[in-house]
Amino acid sequence: MSKERIFELIRKEEATLFVGAGMSLYAGYPSGAKLAETLYKNLTSDLQKELDFTTNLPKLAEDIYYLKGGNKNYLIEILKKEFQKPPTTTEIHQLLAKFPQIKTIITTNYDTLFERTNKNLEVIRKSADCATANPKKQWLFKIHGDLSDTSNIILTNSDYNNYFVKDNENSIFWNTIKTKLVENHIVFSGYALEDSNIMVIIEKILIELGDNRKEMFFIAPTIAPAKLKFLQQKGIEYVQLTSEDLIKELDEDLKYNYFPGLSRGIGSADAALNFAIGNNIKLDLSKSNDAYIINNVSSIEGIGKTEVKFNIAGEDENTKKIIDSLRGKDFEDICLSGDILKEYNHFFNGIRINSQNDIKSVYIKKVPSLFGLFDIVCEDGFELDNYHLEIFIANPNESEAKMKIMANDFQILIRIVFPKNLKNCKFHIEIVPSKAIKSVKSGLNFYSILSRITSNQRFKFFQENKLIFNYKEKIVFDEDAFDARYLFNYFNKLKKLEKHFDVRFLDIDLDEISEKRMKFIMAYIDKIILDEEFNGMTFENKNKKEFDYLTEEPGKDKALIISEKQKSIYNLHGIDFTIGYFHKYIQDAYIENIQDLISNKTKEFSMKSRSNTIFFQFTDSETMISHQ
Template sequence: MIEDQEHLFEKILEMALKGKLILWAGAGLSMEAGYPSGGQLAELLWQRLSDTEKQDLQIDLLKVSDYYVNHQENGRKELIKTLTEIFHKKPQPSDSHEIINKMAFIKTIITTNYDKLFEEHILDIEVLKTSKDLTRIKANSRKLIKIHGDLNSPKQLVLTESDYSKLYGNGRQDPFWSKVRVELTEKGVIFIGYGFNDLNVRGLFEYLHKKLKRHQQPKYLIAPNLSNPDKAKLESYGIQYLDCNGIDFLTRLYQEWKTTGFMHLGSDEVDTDGLINSLKHEGLSDAISIKSGGGRLFTYNPVPGKAWNLTVTSDQEEFGKRINDWQKGYGADDLFIPKQIINEAILKIGDFVVGNQETIPEFRFFRQGRIHDKVRIVFFESKIELENLNVRSYKYGEAGLKIIVSDQYACFTIVIPKISTSNFTYTGTIKPKEICESVSGLLKWYDAINALGNGEPFKIYSKELPKGYQDANGGSFKNAEGFQSTRLVFQVLKEIEEKFKVRFSEIKEKEIFSEGTLKRLNEFLHLFRENRFKPDYANGLPVRSISDDPEKDVIPLINKANKDGFLIFLSDQNNVSLLNQEIQLGKGQLFIEKPILENMSSKTNEMIIKSGTNNYFVFYEAFGLATFKDHKND
């Protein structure tokens, strides 16, 4: 293509990336599958006439069709029968239709062809032939608009000059043509498979130009070797011309789109659905997870076996050393390569270019490890069992192993520096799943880790894990003590469940370990252990006088409490909201030892009461209310 042609191609590619491109397909596309062009079809029909009938009959599709209908017995029926015989043969493979099937960014195809090549190649495409079809079409589906009908619906076939006159003359009021016009006013059009020397094609272009007028989007005719007069005529219809073979154009457009689309993902310039659907058409992914920002693709989940093709070049030794060490298994962690030591990188899913050194935020190679499903671990002394575990094992350096054990509750990482059947030391970390489904399930994990820390023997039931770990007696866990405080959190939650007949489920880890929740759980811990807890009233307790004269009601009360030792406040009902559960504590008592009065204001009746010994105690009915005698000697 020359420079002006390249500019036109770039404009078409831009519309393709946005999903704003219509393919208008003519008979030339069907010729690749062995079907006739419009001119060839006219000649085939003409050849079936007698010599007398052929005289003075021009070989033109509309004129020959008119002759069949108007001058032969059961003319229209015979014409349809003849067309059915011509198009009934098995089509040859069509590269053009295979490519168009994959071009999910082309969501609307309009054709004047009678054959079923598009329906056979694009299985999920929906066909529109009349206004009645509009009611069943899904909003985001790929659509094939057959404006001349097809042989499955003979009554709707557009064959003769009178058929053309009805179709293009009355289209203004027809909902079917209204749909076509809406599509053409919203998207650009590429015409492929049309010969400009066909008078019927010229009539179609002229009709569209008149109907769309100022509302029309860019239109392009893709065809080779058009003459200058024909180019000028095209221009008068508002159609731009690309001198190119149809299959060559489609192939290049698809390849350019594949190498460009993902590079702009996340911007308004790209139709994301079109990209994902095209991956599916090539069998590359049926569940790809995408997060985009600033046009960058962050996460890919391709189908195993059809995942990655990453080409990276670097002239620094550090790059080669990191890759070699990682391949040999030195370290079980992911491999991170700084972008600064990368000269060039091209990342592909199949043939789709999805990133390079500019758009990929970081180069990190994740270790997948060997996967073992349905593993069972049993601690015989404490009788703890963990079942249906997913285990990933990794080579760790020369002779070690890293194991990641997980289920729906938590993930536990174990590092064993050297493989041995006994006298080895574990190090590791535990991480609850982001959503906690069951307190009991997670607590069982912490109990298992506690058993590890105590050196308790255990057995792993798995056919695939290394033999030395199927009976791991003698191992000990080096840093289990760090888990005790976290375990206590879930222990308190479990005790709350049992006492108050509630169940905590689907709670987020960050909610469990929030400052407010931990404070509340600490209060429950003291209630369970001591039947009371000590609130923090460092700034005192604000109270108000019931009457207008605190000298008569508050101060005598404070003096009497000082003599007795405690001031007691009572409350009728106390309900606590904890992790989406309502905990009913019942009546409450607040004991303040050696109360003193501060900051009394006669104007507002507002006072601060503090404990002279900084001792405050809270009791609840659910854990047993207290009496004065219970605390007189505390």
């Protein structure tokens, strides 16, 4: 639990990291004991004989210092050789640089791993640095100094003794460190309690902080029983972990738990924004009371990856359908109600953005298996370029496949049933047009292709110059399946109307198709005469001149023309078309009851056609132009 407590305190931005040499071992830099060994081995054999070797680095360095006549040049030379060489890797410090939740790091290390990997860092080596340090950046206190100022490096016993004299302790540098240690919990990492210097530091901190200190943790892979007792007596929690594993596990914890905590008031806006930037994420935050709400996330560079993870409660039939759909057995979009959603988590670029249990509903829109602009080439040479398609594929079971093709204003639903011998597959195809087809071009493009496919032509799909699909096996369709040829011709006629009348059809409803109106309008454009079956008509005529004309010469056929006095207007898909005067013509009309009319037995004419045919024509003039 101590490890989880450390992670919690870091998420709250309430922990100071105290770092020793063990944090730099992975990068190829020496531990204190290894550095002591190097100092000893590089001495001449004569000097080695005058020394009692010890891994106690301050003591050994002190002895060498005096053997060298009170000169540190040899010690500094070895330090430069060991710590100015390039690191073998900076992986752990690169991770650590992404943790703005750690406001303060205190280190006894001489290397520059922190500076190499963190641009958002203020390095503080002396009191003067405190005054100019940017409070919004991470602060690194190098309490043993480093090779940028060799005169102030702390290495020998004398250095340590002089370092903790009263005047030093009351300096701005040390008072600033004390403030950080009082305000925050302390996590020691990279130290071994066999190092006398860390024992001195811990004792000094305990004395300085007294009863005001907060929690303290000591991270190490192993520890001797006696040293463990020491920690326990001092109230310091021991956590068995390497420094590398601490940082790696902290990285995982922050990625999973930090952002969700913002909505509960844990964390600051600055740390959240910087943590996001360090992980290639741009955040849009808003404040709500003492909490922060993440309104939007996006990638700073490249395309971001969004993931949603959740559990579904219950095992009813509806739940089974949802699970089947999520597993790719269906391609329909899914709406999940809050009743069945449990542990809803939203991830972006591998980082958990939020976690909720009070979601009202989640709508999951399926992503097509294939989408984009395609070139379609048919067997007869017809080509359609840059045609936008979205293709969804689902596999309900081993013997069945489903496909949904979204083509602008149309859906094609295909169900394929595979027999055991994989021959003679059964295809079930359904065409679902949109309620309103956006334009004539949209309909014409679709039915240009569909009419050819249903005419049993082969075709190919290309995308970005690559052959995506080559259809060779011919499905035998019924005559004019899906009314494809009929609708292809219909949209061709609409295109002709657009060109002739300078209009544009929009949102075309196929349920509003009127064959009669289309036929009349096309007859006007093409200046043709229409004919249809005529089974007779009855009417009264009180005009004596017309009555006499109709009844004279009883055995002779009449030519009858009926013209409307106003131009005809027909509405097609929301557009009114004025198409001239409407004329009806019967060239072989006769009066079936002419004798009854002559003898005044009736006043109602019964007219018929010898050929049972009546002709129609639309003209711009009030009189008929021609007739058959």
